[in-house]
Amino acid sequence: MAGHPQDEFESTTENAALVELLRRRIDAEGAISFHDFMETALYHPQHGYYTSRQPMGREGDYLTSPEVHSIFGALVAKQLRQCWELMGQPLPFDVVEQGAGTGLLARDILRWAQTRAPELCQAMRYRIVELSPALRRRQEETLASLPAEAQVEWLDELPEGFEGCLLSNELIDSFPVHRIVHQDGQLLELYVSHQNGRFEELSGPASTTRIAEYFADLGLWPGEGCVAEVNLQALDWMKSAAGALRRGFVLTFDYGYPAKELYAPWRREGTLLCFYRHNPSQDPYARIGKQDMTAHIDFTSLIRTGEARGLSVAGFTTQARFLAKLGIGAGVEAVARESPGALEEYYARRRAVLMLIDSAGLGRIRVLAQRKDVPQAELLGFAEDGDA
Numbered sequence: 001m002a003g004h005p006q007d008e009f010e011s012t013t014e015n016a017a018l019v020e021l022l023r024r025r026i027d028a029e030g031a032i033s034f035h036d037f038m039e040t041a042l043y044h045p046q047h048g049y050y051t052s053r054q055p056m057g058r059e060g061d062y063l064t065s066p067e068v069h070s071i072f073g074a075l076v077a078k079q080l081r082q083c084w085e086l087m088g089q090p091l092p093f094d095v096v097e098q099g100a101g102t103g104l105l106a107r108d109i110l111r112w113a114q115t116r117a118p119e120l121c122q123a124m125r126y127r128i129v130e131l132s133p134a135l136r137r138r139q140e141e142t143l144a145s146l147p148a149e150a151q152v153e154w155l156d157e158l159p160e161g162f163e164g165c166l167l168s169n170e171l172i173d174s175f176p177v178h179r180i181v182h183q184d185g186q187l188l189e190l191y192v193s194h195q196n197g198r199f200e201e202l203s204g205p206a207s208t209t210r211i212a213e214y215f216a217d218l219g220l221w222p223g224e225g226c227v228a229e230v231n232l233q234a235l236d237w238m239k240s241a242a243g244a245l246r247r248g249f250v251l252t253f254d255y256g257y258p259a260k261e262l263y264a265p266w267r268r269e270g271t272l273l274c275f276y277r278h279n280p281s282q283d284p285y286a287r288i289g290k291q292d293m294t295a296h297i298d299f300t301s302l303i304r305t306g307e308a309r310g311l312s313v314a315g316f317t318t319q320a321r322f323l324a325k326l327g328i329g330a331g332v333e334a335v336a337r338e339s340p341g342a343l344e345e346y347y348a349r350r351r352a353v354l355m356l357i358d359s360a361g362l363g364r365i366r367v368l369a370q371r372k373d374v375p376q377a378e379l380l381g382f383a384e385d386g387d388a
């Protein structure tokens with residue numbers, strides 16, 4: 001690739017064009033909601049983080065599971081094969097991946113299917129829905145090396161009435177969130193203004209009545225004095241996912257908790273985190289446009305929204321357990337057994353496995369499987385019996 005995308009703004013500590021347009025907007029409209037600030041900082045079509053940087057991977061700002069090792073995609077593919085079988089092996093079987101990053105998960109799923117499940121490979125249409133034009137180009141580069149029988153296409157939105165599986169990894173935790181604070185018995189929202197060349201936060205009445213409805217539906221509030229995030233886009237996404245899927249599964253990997261844990265009174269500062277070159281921070285006003293921002297998601301509201309639209313929970317677990325149930329340990333032993341001389345590969349795999357199941361890191365990602373119009377059956381990655 002010509003020039004590293006990270007180089008473009010490296011001489012300053014923030015993306016100056018993005019900061020300028022945020023300031024102008026605040027001058028014109030007054031303080032904007034944190035949600036609007038985050039949406040612009042991450043997704044502005046020219047200057048947003050996701051359009052002007054290389055976000056994920058070792059050269060980027062944070063590591064996702066597909067970036068760690070191809071074993072992740074292989075095990076997800078194994079789960080997809082069982083989903084396809086439970087559905088009666090439909091042709092085509094659409095795997096719709098939304099928010100595909102650099103395309104590595106797609107590549108590894110398709111490679112596994114080609115070598116380990118050729119019938120699935122013939123049935124599978126891999127369809128990617130990606131918001132960032134820059135990442136879409138990366139995905140096209142990544143997937144260009146796949147043999148012709150791999151069927152891949154890009155769509156601008158979720159296809160209507162598809163049969164198969166809607167797959168995402170760390171999509172929902174990248175949606176812009178509203179930030180709220182429970183102050184003196186009221187739920188206030190955080191807004192962003194600027195003064196003397198610096199962005200500053202103010203609190204005010206909620207920008208939408210959906211925030212009060214959201215907590216009323218949950219039957220809880222964050223603790224007094226706590227800041228918390230509300231991801232309304234997650235619920236809209238779940239509604240559109242349930243509407244678009246005619247029959248099959250939704251398989252979601254994301255950082256988050258059930259609502260009681262996410263909004264526990266001891267969680268004083270919420271879960272918003274920023275990442276720049278693998279360093280986390282809690283300051284969304286540093287390195288604007290050059291750092292990622294993410295907030296943990298509320299699986300309770302997500303599950304309830306799906307249930308109200310015909311999606312039943314088929315499994316809910318941690319990534320560590322999911323991968324263990326699908327045999328991540330055996331994958332490492334196989335390298336040792338099949339190529340006893342390949343010590344380097346053995347150690348690389350071992351390191352990757354430990355990262356993918358690390359209960360303080362990627363292993364604590366939650367995995368949610370939902371099904372629609374498919375008979376209930378135990379999914380391999382969510383099996384209850386026996387030890388992982």
Ligand SMILES: C[S@@+](CC[C@H](N)C(=O)[O-])C[C@H]1O[C@@H](n2cnc3c(N)ncnc32)[C@H](O)[C@@H]1O
Pocket residue numbers: 050056064065066067098099100101102129130131132135168169170171174175
């Ligand atoms: C945190 S990254 C994860 C990327 C990839 N799944 C991975 O695990 O490496 C979030 C991805 O979702 C994409 N994205 C965010 N909002 C989206 C939307 N509404 N529709 C499609 N893609 C979206 C981003 O551009 C990016 O590719």
